[in-house]
Amino acid sequence: MGLSTAYSPVGSHLAPAPLGHRRSAQLHRPRRALLATVRCSVDAAKQVQDGVATAEAPATRKDCFGVFCTTYDLKAEDKTKSWKKLVNIAVSGAAGMISNHLLFKLASGEVFGQDQPIALKLLGSERSFQALEGVAMELEDSLYPLLREVSIGIDPYEVFEDVDWALLIGAKPRGPGMERAALLDINGQIFADQGKALNAVASKNVKVLVVGNPCNTNALICLKNAPDIPAKNFHALTRLDENRAKCQLALKAGVFYDKVSNVTIWGNHSTTQVPDFLNAKIDGRPVKEVIKDTKWLEEEFTITVQKRGGALIQKWGRSSAASTAVSIADAIKSLVTPTPEGDWFSTGVYTTGNPYGIAEDIVFSMPCRSKGDGDYELATDVSMDDFLWERIKKSEAELLAEKKCVAHLTGEGNAYCDVPEDTMLPGEV
Numbered sequence: 001m002g003l004s005t006a007y008s009p010v011g012s013h014l015a016p017a018p019l020g021h022r023r024s025a026q027l028h029r030p031r032r033a034l035l036a037t038v039r040c041s042v043d044a045a046k047q048v049q050d051g052v053a054t055a056e057a058p059a060t061r062k063d064c065f066g067v068f069c070t071t072y073d074l075k076a077e078d079k080t081k082s083w084k085k086l087v088n089i090a091v092s093g094a095a096g097m098i099s100n101h102l103l104f105k106l107a108s109g110e111v112f113g114q115d116q117p118i119a120l121k122l123l124g125s126e127r128s129f130q131a132l133e134g135v136a137m138e139l140e141d142s143l144y145p146l147l148r149e150v151s152i153g154i155d156p157y158e159v160f161e162d163v164d165w166a167l168l169i170g171a172k173p174r175g176p177g178m179e180r181a182a183l184l185d186i187n188g189q190i191f192a193d194q195g196k197a198l199n200a201v202a203s204k205n206v207k208v209l210v211v212g213n214p215c216n217t218n219a220l221i222c223l224k225n226a227p228d229i230p231a232k233n234f235h236a237l238t239r240l241d242e243n244r245a246k247c248q249l250a251l252k253a254g255v256f257y258d259k260v261s262n263v264t265i266w267g268n269h270s271t272t273q274v275p276d277f278l279n280a281k282i283d284g285r286p287v288k289e290v291i292k293d294t295k296w297l298e299e300e301f302t303i304t305v306q307k308r309g310g311a312l313i314q315k316w317g318r319s320s321a322a323s324t325a326v327s328i329a330d331a332i333k334s335l336v337t338p339t340p341e342g343d344w345f346s347t348g349v350y351t352t353g354n355p356y357g358i359a360e361d362i363v364f365s366m367p368c369r370s371k372g373d374g375d376y377e378l379a380t381d382v383s384m385d386d387f388l389w390e391r392i393k394k395s396e397a398e399l400l401a402e403k404k405c406v407a408h409l410t411g412e413g414n415a416y417c418d419v420p421e422d423t424m425l426p427g428e429v
């Protein structure tokens with residue numbers, strides 16, 4: 001049969017690991033479970049010879065978590081050629097609410113494809129390490145055939161090693177009475193450190209999606225601290241705002257939301273964000289031709305989208321986690337699959353070289369298209385009018401002010417913080 005195993009007991013992971021010690025797992029499942037072949041890591045390959053099972057005491061094995069310690073190999077002739085090279089994905093804040101939804105979407109194959117095996121590298125904080133073990137246990141119990149490796153840790157220099165994607169979700173929430181400037185400083189420090197770690201150990205073409213708030217400026221800090229990684233590879237998540245805008249337009253027009261296209265969120269992921277109804281389309285027609293209620297478009301629509309996160313918190317007492325995870329999945333899919341003809345998607349990206357006249361050297365949400373290779377181009381077939389431009393400038397001013405607040409974290413001298421208004425994040429009330 002050519003099947004061989006090295007096995008260590010599932011319960012072995014229950015003893016707490018010393019802080020700072022990374023534990024990972026390499027999964028090589030039997031063909032029966034995978035419905036195809038398995039990839040053999042260097043470590044596992046060393047343990048498996050001539051189809052004979054070998055066992056290694058878990059205590060002597062580094063990088064091993066529970067069931068992911070089980071290693072299997074198949075004879076070369078049993079391997080199919082349909083499986084792609086493993087994609088390494090780091091997720092920070094992996095024990096948090098958003099990740100609790102996202103990790104299972106990633107492991108299911110829904111995001112990177114049903115023929116794409118993945119490794120999940122989970123980064124937590126010291127306080128969340130035990131919860132991280134719980135997350136890894138749930139991943140064990142889910143028996144995902146595409147999930148080949150799981151590792152957990154609190155040191156970004158270990159967790160980010162060789163990663164192809166870094167989904168940076170972990171951040172501190174704004175506490176009661178905390179100024180936006182204080183939040184920028186506290187969370188900015190996290191993203192400066194993580195940028196340095198990515199620069200040192202990640203794949204040089206790693207794609208980075210910053211979710212932790214304030215995500216635009218955190219993404220700017222992160223890219224400034226990772227000079228060896230193309231600035232173009234950094235994104236701030238505004239896809240949730242786009243999805244919310246599509247939903248509101250569909251509701252108002254009385255159509256299913258798959259009829260809504262070309263929706264752009266311009267600017268900052270804050271209440272200055274600009275949901276663009278000038279360029280958006282419903283069933284291929286300009287929104288303004290379908291929705292004649294200009295007052296609704298100019299006032300209610302914009303405010304509803306900007307404040308949707310806060311409204312949701314008021315309803316059920318916690319911030320949107322599931323729909324955020326969905327939007328992260330959407331944001332990645334938009335980069336790894338070709339954009340439908342004529343459409344585009346919103347993502348917060350580095351402005352240098354933008355054709356719209358938006359200030360250079362900030363991270364600003366704009367309309368993009370991808371060929372599905374992980375890269376993107378800015379859409380150029382975009383209309384602008386005074387109403388749209390005025391609002392874009394307001395969001396731009398906010399981001400320029402945020403940038404000054406974090407100058408000490410971007411290598412641009414002393415910080416001077418004077419954010420014009422203490423605007424809210426969309427999830428704040």
Ligand SMILES: NC(=O)c1ccc[n+]([C@@H]2O[C@H](COP(=O)([O-])OP(=O)(O)OC[C@H]3O[C@@H](n4cnc5c(N)ncnc54)[C@H](O)[C@@H]3O)[C@@H](O)[C@H]2O)c1
Nearest residue numbers: 093095096097098124125128170171211212213237240324
């Ligand atoms: N961009 C968006 O559209 C969007 C939408 C919703 C939420 N968010 C933001 O996403 C972030 C996470 O939200 P959540 O609901 O999952 O929060 P959460 O509090 O449930 O989880 C955050 C997790 O991050 C961990 N963490 C904190 N500092 C860390 C660090 N330095 N390294 C690794 N992990 C760290 C915490 O221990 C916690 O487990 C927040 O900043 C939130 O404001 C962004």
